[in-house]
Amino acid sequence: MLSITPLVLIAFASAAFLTGLSKGGLGGMMGALITAMLALVLPIQNVIGLVLPVLMLGDLFAVTAHWRRWDRRLILALLPGALLGVTLGTFVLTSISPLALRRGLALIILVFIIYRLIESRILGWLHYSSRSWHGIVAGGLSGLASTLAHAGGPPVSIYLLMEDINPAAFAATAAVFFAVINWIKVPYYLYAGLFDFAFLWRVIWLAPLVPLGVWFGRKLVERVGKPVFEAIIMALLVASAGLLLMP
Numbered sequence: 001m002l003s004i005t006p007l008v009l010i011a012f013a014s015a016a017f018l019t020g021l022s023k024g025g026l027g028g029m030m031g032a033l034i035t036a037m038l039a040l041v042l043p044i045q046n047v048i049g050l051v052l053p054v055l056m057l058g059d060l061f062a063v064t065a066h067w068r069r070w071d072r073r074l075i076l077a078l079l080p081g082a083l084l085g086v087t088l089g090t091f092v093l094t095s096i097s098p099l100a101l102r103r104g105l106a107l108i109i110l111v112f113i114i115y116r117l118i119e120s121r122i123l124g125w126l127h128y129s130s131r132s133w134h135g136i137v138a139g140g141l142s143g144l145a146s147t148l149a150h151a152g153g154p155p156v157s158i159y160l161l162m163e164d165i166n167p168a169a170f171a172a173t174a175a176v177f178f179a180v181i182n183w184i185k186v187p188y189y190l191y192a193g194l195f196d197f198a199f200l201w202r203v204i205w206l207a208p209l210v211p212l213g214v215w216f217g218r219k220l221v222e223r224v225g226k227p228v229f230e231a232i233i234m235a236l237l238v239a240s241a242g243l244l245l246m247p
Contacts, residue, residue: 002046002199009203011041015051016206019058020213021220023065031055031150032109033233036240044101048093049194051150052185057210059179066172071165075177077135078142078156082181085143085152090188092148101148106244108149109237115154116234134159146181147188 002008015034022030031051038047093101138159146152156177160170189195 002042002196004199004202005041008041011038012050012203013206013209016054016057016209017213017216019054020061020210020215021217022213023058023061023210024214024217024220030233031146031153032112033237033240035150036105036109036237036244039102039105040240040243044098044105045093045194046196046199048148048150049189049196050199052182052189052195053200054210055150056179056182057207058214059175059182061211061214062175063172063179066168066175069168069172070176071163071169071173074135074160074163074165074173075180077132078139078159078177079180081136081139081141082143082146082177083139083184084136085140085145086147086181086184086188087143088140089144089147090185090192092144093194094192102244105149106241108145108151109241109244112145112151112154113234113237113241116230119154119157134162142177143181143184146178147185152178152181 015038018030018034034054035047035051038051042050092104096104138155141155142152144152145155153174156174160173165173
């Protein structure tokens with residue numbers, strides 16, 4: 001059973017609050033940041049399972065906020081690949097050592113950071129013509145990264161932007177896709193023994209920090225702005241990846 005030290009408690013409370021911030025409209029990088037942050041104070045295998053319920057709670061607010069604005073066709077195009085990605089990701093999780101998983105998490109985060117830095121250039125280079133297999137590839141990559149590090153945003157973001165849907169549909173479609181993919185991960189994580197229900201029960205009283213973060217995020221975006229906030233998150237991700245790569 002995991003022990004709850006003051007440092008662990010602070011980290012998990014921060015994870016719940018940051019999840020709410022992301023659902024309140026600030027940042028699309030919270031899953032990766034939360035996973036990295038908790039991996040600094042808890043065993044990496046436990047972190048993967050502990051973050052998922054927090055994200056699923058945040059999904060409720062995201063889907064509700066964008067109710068019926070999603071593009072059902074694009075969600076269905078992404079899901080077959082996502083299922084394959086989650087399956088492969090679970091196999092990797094159960095086959096590698098904790099040290100290798102920490103290093104892999106750090107590398108995924110660094111790739112995530114590089115993508116965010118050159119996202120506009122990538123989108124400018126691409127000359128896109130929609131094909132049915134594009135959704136399968138994007139869903140597969142997203143499912144794999146989401147399973148390993150809760151960092152499946154970039155492939156789906158590229159795919160949805162290339163499909164040229166309006167901003168409201170983009171946000172709603174992404175929210176529903178990740179809500180569904182998080183539920184898909186549940187039986188896989190159960191099979192892999194990644195959940196620590198005893199720990200979750202002892203910290204369930206921190207759950208109200210998620211809606212509090214949603215409220216605070218909506219207020220903060222009016223004052224600080226999303227670009228400034230995402231720059232702060234990027235800096236924290238770089239620091240977290242560096243710490244994860246240390247012996």
